[in-house]
Amino acid sequence: MSPPPTPVPATTTRTSLDLFVEAAASRYGVVAGDYWQLHRWSITEPGQFWELVWDFYGVRASTPYDRVLSDDPMPHQRWFEGAHLNYADQVLRHCDRPGAAVVSIHEDGTRTELRWSELGQQVAAFAHTLRAHGVRRGDRVVGYLTNSIEAIVAFLGCASVGAVWAGCAPDYGAAAAGDRLRQLEPTVLVAVTAYQWAGTIVDRRTVVAELAHDLGVRTVVCVERSGLALDTFDGVEVVGWQDAISPSVNHVEVEQVPTDHPLWVLFSSGTTGVPKGIVHGHAGVLLAHLSLLGLQHDLGPGDTLFWYTTTNWMLWNVVVSALLVGATTVVYEGSPIHPGPDRLWQIVEQEQVTVFGTSPGHLQHSASSGLRPSRDHVLGSLTQVAATGAPVAPALFDWVRDEVGPDLPLVSVCGGTDVVSAFLGGAPNLPVRAGEISGPQLGVAASTFGPDGTPVRDTVGELVVTAPYPSMPIGFWNDPDGSKYHAAYFDTFPQVWRQGDWATHTGHGTFIVHGRSDSTLNRNGVRIGSSDLYQIVEKDPAVSEALVLGVELPDGSYRMPMFLVPSPGHQLTAADLTRLQAALRSQGSPRHVPDEMHVVDAIPHTKTGKKLEIPLKRILQGVEPADAVSAGAVDRPELLSYYTVLARQWAEERSG
Structure with missing residues (x-):
């Protein structure tokens, strides 16, 4: 049974969504008494x-569009044909505002504020530097950068000249970064010389030099950290960051581009092969993010967004887009739990x-750390907490209500790198139900399909989107006939986007996401989402994290092991494991009880923090680690050996 909804907090403040509804009524006669x-x-x-989103936010275009959306079926739809614009224009229009555009905080507590006027000056100067080094429309500029002011300025400068941006964080080694960025044949590399993590300075100068040679760039713009300068090397011009933003340029000449001109390339995780380059266009991202951040999250001038991310994750791109609506964005470089588990909550208070x-x-x-943020911090500025990257357990909704704020909604969001936005999430006038996502985002025709391609409700199905959405990719990099793009999303259900998530669309309109459909567990023909087990086990105070896999083995047998990481200060005893099995049986079903439980020190993840379910399943099926996963895409590749040993043990058991 679905939990009762948490009522929408009573408020006299008019949201951007309220004003948008009024505009829809005035222009089109829309009667919208509620969100649905x-x-x-x-x-x-x-x-x-x-069209109304475009006009409501005053999108700037040098030439008007002929029509909003073409009649072509997915994935061939075209948005705002005829218009010429630039994503960066929508940011730079705010540069006459007072106050901070970006606040940067380092792990050591160093705080830097970039005011709106300074943002405009630095973007103009960096764009001038790029042009002076031969960068033109369609060229590629890539970043090897932390979540920083420099990354935002470099991206906006790149977009301003019509070049294409891509980047990754400096925790990638030269090989893993090269696997991504090399595909684009970039002209300029913007790179940081070091980063700080958990109190340690990590020198990346050797990696930057290797990467520059691998990419064959003509120019490296060097962002110096911790006093570590980059040496010059043959065949590459090294430009210091301060020199790159020093040209005295009063105004940036923003290149006007067609609406489907590539803005950036994001990459798939690369855990099972060469990362796919996912290309998004200027107009699609601009419109999707104005709706997402402005209407769904109610951000605007005077507001501050802080979403913890790195430049490896698509959330970094969303964080930058807070500038589109005139909000301040906070970026953080460092570990989210150093020097203590409340580090991010300190920033929430400090930056209001x-x-x-x-x-x-x-x-x-x-x-799990026993934090009580509302007791230990002043959080009066906070209007919502949002979470994405994995399903959110019902117990966490209770924790946010009890320990962060009784009237604060915990907005669970589901989207991804593919659309660099959200398909499902919340809204100011939508109630929240624990363990559920409040509904589809505006403009998203979300549903769940059964195996026969028809909609299903109140039962598990494939999450799909049945109509075009602006930030769907314009294609994959190096996929001229679109075959890889089509295979990724449209092969299962013709002209319907298959998201790859296993979800339930409830009778009251909410969604419950159970996990990736390609990692769904299958017990005697019954499909179970891995997150259903995590929600039961990970709320136990003795468990820090869990991983469950459903493994089809060569002899036709099926094993479902669970791997458990104890919470700090705990040891998982046989009695603990028995208690967890009982909880899985009573709160789930007998099918939820794993065949075996293993206590481990840690669980491997992708660089964006997702559990490494599919590659570990393949290793347990007997695939060599090098064939199952790219070590450079794993946060702790040394952990893979445990699963290799276990796979051999299983093979020996099968052979008798």
Whole structure:
């Protein structure tokens, strides 16, 4: 049975969504007494809806569009054909505002504030530097950077000249970074010489030099950290960051580009092969993010967004887009739990954050560490907590209500790198139900399909989107006929986007995401989402993290092991494991009880913090680690050996 909804907090403040509803009524006669009526209009009349988003936020275009959306079926739809614009224009229009555009905080506590006027000056100067080094429309500029002011300025300068941006964080080694960035044949590399993590300075100068040679760039713009300068080397011009933003340029000449001109390339995790380059266009990202951040999260001038991320994760791109609506964005370089587990909550208080975004893993760590943020910090500025990256356990909704704020919604969000946005999430006028996502985002025709391609409700199915959405990719890099793109999303259900998540669309409109459909567990023909087990086990105070895998073996047998990491100060005893099995049986079903439980020191993840379910399953099936996963895409590759040993033990058992 679904939990009762938490009522929408009573408020006299008019949200951006309220004003948007009034505009829809005035222009189109839309009657939207609640969110669901508004959503229905947004997907049945997408031309009207997205036209109004364009006008509501005053999108700047040097030439007007001919129509909002072409009649072509997915994935061949075209948005705002005829218009010429630039994502960066929508940010730079705010540069006459007072106050901070970006606040940067380092792990050691160093705080830097970049005011709106300074942002405009630095972007103009960096764009001038790029042009002086031969960068033109369509060229690629890549970053090897921390979540920093420099990364934002470099991206906006790149976009301003019509070049294409891509980047990754400096925790990638030269090989893993090269696997991604080399595909783009970039002209310029912007790179940091070091980063700080958990109190340690990590020198990356050797990696930067290797990467520059691997990429064959003509120019490296060097962002110096911890006093570590980059040496010059043959065939590459090294430009210091201060020199790159020093040209005295009063105004940036923003290149006007077609709406589907590539803005950036994001990369898939690369855990099972060469990372796929996912290309998004200027207009699609611009419109999707204005709706996501402005309407769904109610951000605007005077608000502050702090979403913990690194430049490896698509949330970094969303963090930058807070500038589109005139909000301040806070970026943090360092470990989220150093020097203590409440580090991010300190920043929320210090910066008077309006919307705080994080991962379910961080919320779980806060809860397991006994944090009480509302008692220990002044959080009066906070209007919502948001979480994405994995399903959010019901217990975390209770923890946020009890320990962060009784009237603060915990907004669970589901989207991804593929669309660099959200398909499912919350809204200011939507109630929250523990363990569920409040609903589809405006303009998103979300549903769940059964195996026969028809919609299903109140039962598990494939999460799909049945109509175009602006930030769907314009294609994959190096995929000229679009075959790889089509295979990734449209092969299962013709002209319907398959997200790859296993979800339940409830009768009251919410969604419950159970995990990736390609890692779903199958017990005697019954499919179970891995997150259903995590929600039961990980709320136990003795468990820090869990991993469960469903492994089909060569002899036709099926094993479902669970791996458990004890919480700090705990040891998982046989009695603990018995208690956890009983909880899985009573709160789930007998099918939820794993075949075996293993206590481990840690669980390997991707660089964006996702559990390494599919590669570990393949290793347990007997695939060599080097063939199952790219070590450079794993946070702790040394952990893979445990699963290799276990796979051999299983093979010996099968052979008798």
